[in-house]
Amino acid sequence: MSEEHKPRVLFLAKVYPYPPAVAGDAVYSRGVIEAMSHIARMTVLCADSASEHQQPPEIIWHVVDPPRAGRAGSVLSRWPLIAWKGATRSYHTALDQLLKDSWDIILLDNLGTAHALPKVMRYRDAHPGMRLVYVSHEYEYPMRRAKYDSYAMNWPKRLMAIRDLQKVRNSEERLLRHCDIVTVINTNDIEPFRLVAPGRKYLPIPPGYDGPIVYQRKITEETPRRVLILGGRRSEQKRQILLEWMVAAYDRLTAAGIEMVIAGDMDETLSQQLRKDYPEATVLGFVDALDALFASARMGVIADTLGGGFKLRLLTQVFQRLPIIGLRGAISGLPTDRSAGYLDAPDLPMLVNLVCDTMDDLDRLNSLHNRAFADCAAAFSWQARAEDFAAAVSENPKRVLQ
Missing domain, CATH: 3.40.50.2000 (Glycogen Phosphorylase B;)
Structure with a gap:
């Protein structure tokens, strides 16, 4: 595909997904971004992660101030903690500027970018045909509920956790209901997502693997226990x-x-x-x-x-x-x-x-x-993920949408 015929894509990420950002969500985001850069003209907006910014040259990066620290300030926010951290003035100033441009697709990566949903929905209303995609990383609400239930907390912290959990649920359900396509890492998430938003299109995007490969190995008595x-x-x-x-x-x-x-x-x-x-x-x-x-x-x-x-x-x-x-x-x-x-x-x-x-x-x-x-061996190709995504957003989904 020639460069001029590639779709223009704006990818809204939490943080710059290169070391020291090495958690699984950053690794997955990086894989999606780099894979899509081969089939689209990619622009990424994200918060700084203290990386050296050794970004691929074919991607345009807008790296703004780091996310907020702490958690107390999220209590009065409409956003859950994970999204409040990224809803900074510098992020939204950059987003406002980027939304003056023309985009074919806008992706909201992770629940942490839920704070951008109202603005990109207004952008979609003003630009019919633009596709809005939520890149989910897991079914956040039950996972965070289990996490909060496991913590030993005093009553003030417990009340804060209950409030944050409700905001997680509200924000996640808004993303599911208002985005045109929802991608999932694990197909097990599709059924519960569909209970929340039955009218959405769900696209499995399991992670690709581009790390070292060991083609042969034999564990022996000499292998340490x-x-x-x-x-x-x-x-x-x-x-x-x-x-x-x-x-x-x-x-x-x-x-x-x-x-x-x-x-x-x-x-x-x-x-x-x-x-x-x-x-x-x-x-x-x-x-x-x-x-x-x-x-x-x-x-x-x-x-x-x-x-x-x-x-x-x-x-x-x-x-x-x-x-x-x-x-x-x-x-x-x-x-x-x-x-x-x-x-x-x-x-x-x-x-x-x-x-x-x-x-x-x-x-x-x-x-x-x-x-x-x-x-x-053949199930985790980033190239295949990019091709599935391109088929889905071009409305020629074949078998990739569920």
């Missing part, structure tokens, strides 16, 4: 998930001679707490390249007791052939069968048992990573 616990731990929810796993697993795994390695971005306070309370565990913090670490372990554990949706670290484990063992419900969206491509357990004590029982079953471990790789 090691499990990896991966993922950033900056949020309260993710810290809690890790600490619950350590309470459940550390003594049992240590007694069984199984080493645990914890890798992922975390603050120094958490790092020191882990080293003090669990001296036999190895705490690495953020690791830029995981290849050697994956090759030195027998399995990766997904112990998320909170939060659902598709976890991007699953793809890294699949394509670098690290067998996946986790909690039931925490592994979702992979086109491979449980018990064949991964193993799961219903609760943390049983997950610990499963890790211990499987650690020395080398045939099982090799079968797991081989099956997961074979089933997923």
Whole structure:
């Protein structure tokens, strides 16, 4: 497609999606933006993430002031905390200027951009034919309800959480009802979304994978009896998930001679707490390249007791052939069968048992990573995602809209 015939697309993101923004939502946003840049003339508006701004040259970036800090100021806002943080004066000044231009498609990425919905709806009213797309990352309301319910809070904080949860629900439902197309990472979200907004078009956009690929691997007796616990731990929810796993697993795994390695971005306070309370565990913090670490372990554990949706670290484990063992419900969206491509357990004590029982079953471990790789190899192409999106917005959706 020639450059002049490519649609003009405005992508409204939360933050500049390059390191140090390394959470799953930033990684997914970056993948969508870069994939779409091959089929559209892309302009992105986002808040600063303290990155060095090494952006792809074919994308026009408008990077404004960082998101707001804290949370108390969101109480009087109409927006939930995640959107209030990004609803800054500089973001809306830039948005107002960009909406003076001509766009074929505007995308609202993540619930965090819900604050821009009223303005882009007015823009659509004034420009018939422009398509408005909500890029969902998960079904936010039930996920945040479970997260807030799990926190120990005093009554003032609990009341703030209840109020924020209602604003999450209202904002998410507005996005679902007022956007022309809603993209989903996990097709499991389509049914509950359709209960809220039955008239919308839903487009599955599972994440692509463009990281390192290990085409062959054999776990042997020489492979260390090691499990990896991966993922950033900056949020309260993710810290809690890790600490619950350590309470459940550390003594049992240590007694069984199984080493645990914890890798992922975390603050120094958490790092020191882990080293003090669990001296036999190895705490690495953020690791830029995981290849050697994956090759030195027998399995990766997904112990998320909170939060659902598709976890991007699953793809890294699949394509670098690290067998996946986790909690039931925490592994979702992979086109491979449980018990064949991964193993799961219903609760943390049983997950610990499963890790211990499987650690020395080398045939099982090799079968797991081989099956997961074979089933997923052709399913996670960013190019295919971009082609599906182009077909959907051109009103030639074929089989991509549901």
